[in-house]
Amino acid sequence: MLNDLFADYTLRTVALGSALLGIVSGVIGAFAVLRRQSLLGDAMSHAALPGIVLAFVVTGSREPVALMIGAAFACWIGAMFVAAIVRTTRLKSDSALGLILATFFGAGLVLLTWVQQWPTAAQAGLDRYLFGQAATLLERDVITMAAIGLPALLILALFWKECAILAFDPDFATSIGLPVRLLDVLLTSLLAVAIIIGLQTVGAVLMSAMLVAPAAAARQWTDRLGVMVALSGIFGAAAGVIGALLSSTATRLPTGPLIIVCISALAFVSLLLAPRRGVVWAWLRNGRLSVMR
Amino acid sequence: MTNEQPAIQVTDLTVAYRDKPVLWDIDLTVPGGVLMGIIGPNGAGKTTLIKTILGLIRPAAGQVLIYGKPYAEQRRLVAYVPQRSSVDWDFPASVLDVVMMGRYGALGWFRRPGKRERELAFEALARVGMQEFAHRQISQLSGGQQQRVFLARALVQDAQVYFMDEPFQGVDATTERAIVGLLQDLRAAGKTVVVVHHDLQTVAEYFDWVALLNVRLVASGPVAEAFTESALRATYGGRIAFLEGRCSGAGAGEPRAGIVVSS
Numbered sequence: 001m002l003n004d005l006f007a008d009y010t011l012r013t014v015a016l017g018s019a020l021l022g023i024v025s026g027v028i029g030a031f032a033v034l035r036r037q038s039l040l041g042d043a044m045s046h047a048a049l050p051g052i053v054l055a056f057v058v059t060g061s062r063e064p065v066a067l068m069i070g071a072a073f074a075c076w077i078g079a080m081f082v083a084a085i086v087r088t089t090r091l092k093s094d095s096a097l098g099l100i101l102a103t104f105f106g107a108g109l110v111l112l113t114w115v116q117q118w119p120t121a122a123q124a125g126l127d128r129y130l131f132g133q134a135a136t137l138l139e140r141d142v143i144t145m146a147a148i149g150l151p152a153l154l155i156l157a158l159f160w161k162e163c164a165i166l167a168f169d170p171d172f173a174t175s176i177g178l179p180v181r182l183l184d185v186l187l188t189s190l191l192a193v194a195i196i197i198g199l200q201t202v203g204a205v206l207m208s209a210m211l212v213a214p215a216a217a218a219r220q221w222t223d224r225l226g227v228m229v230a231l232s233g234i235f236g237a238a239a240g241v242i243g244a245l246l247s248s249t250a251t252r253l254p255t256g257p258l259i260i261v262c263i264s265a266l267a268f269v270s271l272l273l274a275p276r277r278g279v280v281w282a283w284l285r286n287g288r289l290s291v292m293r
Numbered sequence: 294m295t296n297e298q299p300a301i302q303v304t305d306l307t308v309a310y311r312d313k314p315v316l317w318d319i320d321l322t323v324p325g326g327v328l329m330g331i332i333g334p335n336g337a338g339k340t341t342l343i344k345t346i347l348g349l350i351r352p353a354a355g356q357v358l359i360y361g362k363p364y365a366e367q368r369r370l371v372a373y374v375p376q377r378s379s380v381d382w383d384f385p386a387s388v389l390d391v392v393m394m395g396r397y398g399a400l401g402w403f404r405r406p407g408k409r410e411r412e413l414a415f416e417a418l419a420r421v422g423m424q425e426f427a428h429r430q431i432s433q434l435s436g437g438q439q440q441r442v443f444l445a446r447a448l449v450q451d452a453q454v455y456f457m458d459e460p461f462q463g464v465d466a467t468t469e470r471a472i473v474g475l476l477q478d479l480r481a482a483g484k485t486v487v488v489v490h491h492d493l494q495t496v497a498e499y500f501d502w503v504a505l506l507n508v509r510l511v512a513s514g515p516v517a518e519a520f521t522e523s524a525l526r527a528t529y530g531g532r533i534a535f536l537e538g539r540c541s542g543a544g545a546g547e548p549r550a551g552i553v554v555s556s
């Protein structure tokens with residue numbers, strides 16, 4: 001299998017793309033999880049769908065860059081709507097998120113169905129953005145992913161301590177004069193970047209798992225922020241590569257869902273088995289205590 | 294900073310959440326170098342007052358000055374201890390990490406905390422009796438220890454004016470005494486300390502200045518003048534009982550042992 005990785009050009013491209021997607025979504029998703037914004041990631045990933053279809057309608061091409069820009073816009077507008085709803089109505093943020101997710105995704109499905117009935121052939125394959133289709137990744141797609149993903153990671157590194165304090169104690173962050181609104185916009189934009197990087201491979205429906213699961217797994221193994229974020233990126237990348245390899249051996253299975261299965265399994269195992277924080281350990285500890293009593 | 298300029302000056306301050314007024318037309322002047330308690334029932338707007346002074350909440354009307362200038366210009370003079378329950382203590386950070394956050398304002402953009410920040414953090418931890426806990430994960434602390442960590446974070450800010458929201462809430466008696474000692478040290482060093490406080494019994498013992506708040510500012514001033522039975526009645530309404538009436542002439546200290554607030 002590893003030989004394939006080096007020999008098979010397509011597989012190498014897919015694995016590299018999946019690894020990139022895993023790192024970026026793992027690292028940026030970790031901040032979303034720590035800020036209790038997992039649902040925002042979910043709503044934004046679903047909100048990307050109408051952006052993709054509209055970008056196609058406007059440009060008439062399936063060029064991934066154009067679709068990514070459309071997706072980013074839609075993610076962004078979705079996030080802004082959520083913020084506006086929470087600010088101006090009595091709805092709580094979970095309701096606002098659910099509402100935006102359903103509205104945007106519903107609109108996206110309607111648009112998608114409409115476009116697919118066009119007599120032309122250009123629209124064929126747009127539906128791959130629902131569940132992803134890693135096999136369609138080309139080298140230049142991977143280059144595009146790297147070109148927006150790596151700067152996103154760099155920006156996060158530059159504003160590391162500000163983002164950390166924003167995640168831990170936003171009131172205190174405001175009191176020492178940090179532009180909390182701007183930092184919030186920054187982190188939301190980075191989240192949008194992570195999402196659009198994942199759309200082609202994993203798809204709008206499952207993307208939120210790529211944001212949440214690596215971080216949930218990583219949190220189990222460490223109590224240090226830097227280690228957690230790094231581990232989250234590593235877990236994401238590992239799931240990406242393993243998913244790509246599995247899909248290449250068991251031919252009929254799609255890469256995106258396999259990646260999600262891998263990262264979910266990793267999260268599940270971590271939640272159960274991680275020392276100290278794992279469920280099994282807590283259970284053993286309690287068991288031992290009651291024996292001692 | 295023991296000049297005549299007040300440490301905090303609040304003028305005509307009104308704050309509303311949506312259309313519900315929470316603070317109404319507050320005028321409050323706090324001289325420098327006092328240890329002030331903000332007293333009032335639950336939901337009186339104590340937290341809101343502090344947050345508005347710190348610019349976390351935008352008022353509907355009114356103005357706040359710290360040593361004569363708006364808060365935005367005086368940030369370096371101010372330290373803030375939020376309510377302990379306002380953050381997630383399961384956040385992946387050590388005690389030292391949290392305390393060093395107090396230096397982030399002075400550090401500025403792009404610079405990582407280094408040796409000097411660590412030294413300052415260790416000093417502050419020593420002052421709150423927590424230096425052995427520097428590398429402890431914050432989720433493993435007791436309530437009292439969490440509160441000390443927050444206090445240490447404010448100490449490394451090296452401020453002139455300290456705002457603390459319910460620092461005694463849910464802490465053990467030892468910690469409470471240690472914190473009170475620390476607050477009194479700060480005042481002795483000429484700092485101004487503003488503390489949201491719940492326990493009426495200890496007001497006279499802990500503070501030399503007091504503000505009684507319930508949406509409106511009922512009274513403020515030296516404890517001996519402002520912390521009176523009538524002001525307390527006005528603040529707490531019918532929910533307060535004075536078990537043994539306040540002996541007149543007995544000064545501000547003792548007789549409040551019998552104040553009971555039912556909620």
Ligand SMILES: Nc1ncnc2c1ncn2[C@@H]1O[C@H](COP(=O)(O)OP(=O)(O)O)[C@@H](O)[C@H]1O
Nearest residue numbers: 310311315333334335336337338339340341342
């Ligand atoms: N974010 C908020 N949105 C709406 N109402 C709020 C909010 N925060 C506080 N309140 C309301 O404002 C009032 C004052 O709250 P607060 O300042 O926390 O009081 P205290 O600290 O004295 O207990 C309460 O009635 C509370 O319900």
Ligand SMILES: [Mg+2]
Nearest residue numbers: 339340341458
């Ligand atoms: Mg409060």
